[in-house]
Amino acid sequence: MSDLPPPPAPGFGAPAAPPTGRQPGGLLDRFLARLIDGILLGIVNAVIVSAIIVGAVMGDSGGLYTASTYAATAVSAVVSTVIYVGYFAFMESSRGQTVGKMVMKLHTLGPDGGHPTLEQAVRRNIWMGAGILGLVPVLGWFSGLVELVAVILIAVGINNDPVNRQAWHDHFAGETRVVKET
Template sequence: MTDQTPQPGPGTGTRPGELLDRFLARLVDGILLAVVDGVVVTGIVVGAVMGDSSGLYYGASGYAASAVSAVLGAALYLGYFGYLESTRGQSVGKMVMKLRVLGPQGGNPTLEQSLRRNCWVAFGVLGVVPVIGGLVGGIASLVAVVMIAVGINSDTVNRQAWHDRFAGGTHVVKEG
């Protein structure tokens, strides 16, 4: 059976995903992941690891809880996008917005390509650095998002940004 995933280009019924559609897809994914991260990672896993159900962490145990939360949160985000894009070509947000990620040769991107195009979501792991790690990770994520938005908006033909090029030339296309 051959891969029937549409290829970008003239006459194929697909066009590059626009910035607004991609933003809304990422917003849907972000809300979904924030709920899962907040409930599972922070509430259950960190609470169980630290053995403190009060939710108040101080001193060394507070640092450990922050570090565990940062690492598990980064793994959750990378795993979500890596798995769904490499197996389905779409995250939940992309399904809602009728977007699909295509690898450089068409079809779904490989797991490596998907992880490379989403590597910036792992900046949250900088939260393991005491005091300033969370701030630095947040600023790095914001810079990455701005650069992606500017790149998508500037490339009027393919709507690719640095993260698509870093992944070997992935494309986000609008279906239908």
Template sequence: MADRFVARFIDGLIVGVVAVILNFVLAFVSDSWFLTGFISAVVTAALYLGYFGYLESSRGQTIGKQVMKLKVFGPDRVSNPTLEQAIRRNIFMAFGVLRIVPIIGGVLSVLAGLAAVIMIAVNINSDPQRQHWFDKFAGGTQVIKIG
């Protein structure tokens, strides 16, 4: 489980830096804090889902998973997951879009993300195939150490 955590951390840093830069530019060019917050929440969620969805479906690995020698397999345990399966297994990354809700959106986003991470950690530790709920939601994808 530590390998998966480190891989997700590396990926989070990569996407996070890009998101901060995009959000900084957006805040600089916009006069409306409400519109900036709305667009920022949607763009950041799309960025995370796009990164994980594209790389896992096309290569079976994100940069973090490559570093940690992990690979995501589709339900057949042979091929990469489809784009839909990759997005479904990472859908919790879109909980940041809850920031569009005025006043309490930030808190809702953090609480939903925290609940997802706790649920993932519990599922990975208790499941014999080390699948979390979102792997099952994606049809049975699995992360396997390849090196």
């Protein structure tokens, strides 16, 4: 027998053992994962879109607002949408994680507990495609506002659901969930 006293019960001076398994992904972890992905995708997108715009401007000497400038803007809007929505949809449906989620130890789960289907992942991330509004001259200016509103609604939804941490985009995608490995 040991002469040491038994350890105190949890809640009485000793920390409780950390929970094991999967817990709903919290707002801060999910934000940091999106930030990491946003930085990576922003660099890729900037390089590609800059090449498109520079090519259009170098090939056109007709002024600031011309058909080729509009074409470059339209192509850039489509390319940006494909990059952002495509990345998240492909990574979440094939791996259940993006690079940011890998860093933060988060997983996106479909309604059945496995990876979401490609359709579910597209539906979950469709809000990131607001840049496609750039195809319509005046509406393109509002694409950033649409994405900001979507992000705010997602943050409020995650914060207001302390049990599952799901927001409108998770429900729209058929009840997907983001969980953290603990």
